[in-house]
Amino acid sequence: MRKKLLKTVRRYYNRVVNSIAFYPAVIALVFLILSYIVLTLDFSEFGKELKSQWDFLSLKDASTARTIAATIAAGILSLTVFSFSMVMILLNQAASNMSNRVLGSLIGNRFQQYVLGFYIGTIVYALFLLSTIRDIDSGIYVPALSVYLLIVLTVVDIFLFIYFIHYITQSVKFETIIARIHQETKRELENNSHLAEESMERVPVFTQGQELKAEASGYFQGFDRKELLRLCKEQDISVGFVFPVGTYVLEGVPFLKVSSLKPVTDEQQAQIRLLVDFYRGESISNTPYYGFKQLVEVALKALSPGVNDPGTAVLSLHALVDLLAFRLRNFAYRLIKDEDGVVRIVTVEDSFRDIFMQTLLPMWDYGQSDRVFRTEMKKVLDQLHVFHTAPEDHALIEDLRQKVKQKIQEEA
CATH class of the missing domain: 1.20.930 (Transcription Elongation Factor S-II; Chain A)
Incomplete structure (x- = not known):
């Protein structure tokens, strides 16, 4: 049950990490934690003493702090909407004039995710700050430190937006997209x-090996190398894949063969299946x-x-x-050995x-x-x-x- 859960987590982890919303969500959470820490400092004895000693660090009027936070939240929200619109235009143009397949590399572009995450994080920070401002006569009780940090973040957002405009106009060029795919593939x-073709003398023989058939049709997306290697060593077996990664395997078709001195049990088959991934996508x-x-x-x-x-x-x-x-x-690696030099996994490469x-x-x-x-x-x-x-x-x-x-x- 635990291994099945791990396989499900691994499959969804790949989907979530490669989505356009993952890093913005993580960065927004970081900003939320940051806002809590700075507000705690603001209302601590050290923060109050600091603001009382340095007048320029205090805000006497709570309404001023509230206006600053509200204005920044609204302004950065507009920047975020505009930036997201530009990203959507880029994706639409790439899909229309190039191919839907390139959308994965565009969506997975980290820089634009960081920028959008910084925008959203600033908004989250401003809204959280806005909810803590109270009308109190003494300026030391107004979260001035948090407000000034918000202003600094806003200035950074503006410069990020300027660079983002330049970056997105360069990213929309076809040569940039092709170069990115080329670099990732290379x-x-x-x-x-590796430079030399690997010796095939010690490759396990799978002619009489037990076959594992696909339980459902899907795209073969690889396997958990570390865990499968550990399992093969523990059980003293070797496995050989029938298809290269990316192949669409029909239900009931053998996708793997197991070489073992003993009959492969149902439990061993289940353990192997849990370490092999079948899902959609072309990362x-x-x-x-x-x-x-x-x-x-x-x-x-x-x-x-x-x-x-x-x-x-x-x-x-x-x-x-x-x-x-x-x-x-060059030649693609096909043999995966354990620390003793015994071939445990044999893959198929185009x-x-x-x-x-x-x-x-x-x-x-x-x-x-x-x-x-x-x-x-x-x-x-x-x-x-x-x-x-x-x-x-x-x-x-x-x-x-x-x-x-x-x-x-x-x-x-």
């Missing part, structure tokens, strides 16, 4: 790759190949007659080829051939009639062709390269 590829942090997919969809949307933007398609092509070049020179056929070939099928796209495709394939690769990969690149050259000659 970073995940680097984390999951690049789960697998870098989601980034490849997003760049392809951006290019295909740009090449569509409704958008007709070959320039954006070329930017996506350049980003994709750079990622393909990296993948061509080969260079699979990625090439799922990315460049669809783009060529859709964009071969565009002269700009054809020219850029030839340039990048000429460069990709010079890498020393496996014969089958080299032949794949050469085949498409000849098709592009032939099409250019026909249209000349």
